[in-house]
Amino acid sequence: MHTKEADQLLKQSNLRQTDCRREVICVFLSRQHAVSQPELEQALHKFDRVTLYRTLNTFLTKGIIHKVLDDTGSTKYALCTGECTEHHHEDEHVHFKCLKCENIVCIEAVSVPAISLPTGFTYVDASLLVRGICNLCQGNNES
Ligand SMILES: [Zn+2]
Ligand SMILES: [Zn+2]
Ligand SMILES: [Zn+2]
Secondary structure, eight states: OOHHHHHHHHHHTTOOOOHHHHHHHHHHHHHOSOEEHHHHHHHTTTSOHHHHHHHHHHHHHHTSEEEEEOTTSOEEEEEOOTTOBTTBOOOOEEEEEETTTOOEEEEEEEEOOOOOOOTTOOOOOOOOEEEEOOTTTTTOOOO
16 A cells, blocks of 8 residues: 555645545555546445545646546546646646557656647647557566
8 A cells, every 4th residue: 555655645735635535546556557437436446436536536636647538538547747736737748558458657758749730729738649568568677
């Protein structure tokens, strides 16, 4: 368990430490890849859906997690890096989906390239999903 780290994150975001919030963060910390709400429900079945949904929303607002769009149309969530704050996310990095294990991970080292739009279009945000085989499935644990 990552209880200490979870409590630290909650404290930084001025959030009260509830069991649900703490355990949701622990799930994110232990998986190291993006998690969907159904996966979260499965891992934490002692909390009801509404509570989990509210917790995810609070975390999104507070800059603790960000949304990761999957090519199946389902939404996943991943932990933010330290730069995100309340109402302001800095997560325009590439997401990588492995075709073998189907996990999606944040590739924070690669940002989404700047997009120049035609006149009349206003940019809000962009997400980029790269698909391939991840380092774990390739048996390559070098990095
Ligand atoms: Zn963020
Ligand atoms: Zn994989
Ligand atoms: Zn990400």
